[in-house]
Amino acid sequence: MAKQSSASQAGTQTGLVIQSFGRRYSVETEGGILSCVTRGKKTDVVCGDQVQVRISSPGEGVIEDIDPRHSLLYRQDEWRIKSIAANVSQIIVVTAAVPACHEAMLNRCLVASEAAGIPCILLLNKADLPESAALQQRLGRYEQLGYRLVVLSAKQDAQPLRALLQGQTSVLVGQSGMGKSTLVNALLPEASARTGDISTALNSGKHTTTYATLYHLDAQSRLIDSPGMQVFGLHQIEARQLAECFPEFRPHLGQCRFNNCWHRVEPGCAIAAAAENGEIDAARLAFYRELLAERESSR
Numbered sequence: 075m076a077k078q079s080s081a082s083q084a085g086t087q088t089g090l091v092i093q094s095f096g097r098r099y100s101v102e103t104e105g106g107i108l109s110c111v112t113r114g115k116k117t118d119v120v121c122g123d124q125v126q127v128r129i130s131s132p133g134e135g136v137i138e139d140i141d142p143r144h145s146l147l148y149r150q151d152e153w154r155i156k157s158i159a160a161n162v163s164q165i166i167v168v169t170a171a172v173p174a175c176h177e178a179m180l181n182r183c184l185v186a187s188e189a190a191g192i193p194c195i196l197l198l199n200k201a202d203l204p205e206s207a208a209l210q211q212r213l214g215r216y217e218q219l220g221y222r223l224v225v226l227s228a229k230q231d232a233q234p235l236r237a238l239l240q241g242q243t244s245v246l247v248g249q250s251g252m253g254k255s256t257l258v259n260a261l262l263p264e265a266s267a268r269t270g271d272i273s274t275a276l277n278s279g280k281h282t283t284t285y286a287t288l289y290h291l292d293a294q295s296r297l298i299d300s301p302g303m304q305v306f307g308l309h310q311i312e313a314r315q316l317a318e319c320f321p322e323f324r325p326h327l328g329q330c331r332f333n334n335c336w337h338r339v340e341p342g343c344a345i346a347a348a349a350e351n352g353e354i355d356a357a358r359l360a361f362y363r364e365l366l367a368e369r370e371s372s373r
């Protein structure tokens with residue numbers, strides 16, 4: 075249960091946002107789950123936020139304030155920002171061989187996690203499928219970069235992930251159909267019952283996977299299931315900050331001939347040299363350059 079915040083205003087109580095549904099939010103408080111709206115036009119409330127709510131009628135409330143966040147994972151395309159989850163301590167990127175895993179999406183999740191300063195774990199789901207072996211081999215490259223890789227089948231046994239979730243607030247992200255909801259159900263058999271509660275609070279009558287939902291695995295461990303993504307805009311990251319989001323580039327940064335090097339076509343580029351001699355994966359450098367080019371084309 076959310077702690078009482080020192081910032082709480084008179085007449086409000088502290089709550090935890092466990093689901094967002096359009097402009098409505100389910101907020102867990104000591105007295106139960108409230109169906110809430112926000113004060114005025116405030117729309118930046120996100121799953122995982124600790125908030126100050128004022129009860130407006132039985133079972134309903136108004137979110138007056140968002141408490142300061144430890145972290146915020148979000149994506150931004152040319153037009154708008156989409157918050158994914160707040161106050162998470164780790165990101166689990168869920169991949170699978172079927173439907174086809176887009177490695178660019180995986181790379182985007184990694185870059186977003188680096189920019190947000192949130193540790194990231196890769197999960198290869200559907201290990202029971204024969205197609206998984208080839209993908210597992212490809213994902214080995216990311217393990218070499220220092221990212222942990224967990225291989226499992228949510229349908230057979232999701233327990234290998236359980237220990238890594240202990241004491242953390244984790245968010246599952248990834249393409250649609252990778253098995254995020256199946257994982258949640260495997261880790262939390264009562265999830266569907268619990269989802270029913272939330273839906274009642276929202277008066278929607280049925281569960282939807284369109285919005286993020288926070289589940290309690292135990293008193294210390296929270297898991298947020300987020301909707302599947304087709305695109306992962308990274309426009310929130312400054313062009314100059316991008317290279318720092320590639321951990322394997324870091325030892326080489328500051329070694330280029332030009333100290334304002336973009337690591338594109340400049341002579342004497344230490345990153346390009348490292349890619350040529352195999353220290354850096356050429357595909358990752360190409361991906362970095364794509365992100366830069368995308369930034370320029372949108373100006």
Ligand SMILES: Nc1nc2c(ncn2[C@@H]2O[C@H](COP(=O)(O)OP(=O)(O)OP(=O)(O)O)[C@@H](O)[C@H]2O)c(=O)[nH]1
Nearest residue numbers: 200227228229250251252253254255256283301302
């Ligand atoms: N073979 C196999 N299939 C799986 C496994 N895990 C999930 N699936 C199947 O993959 C499909 C998609 O699973 P979901 O859990 O709905 O995927 P999701 O990532 O939540 O998808 P979105 O809600 O669209 O984001 C379903 O048909 C699952 O039964 C697994 O370990 N092995």
Ligand SMILES: [Zn+2]
Nearest residue numbers: 330335337343
């Ligand atoms: Zn360079």
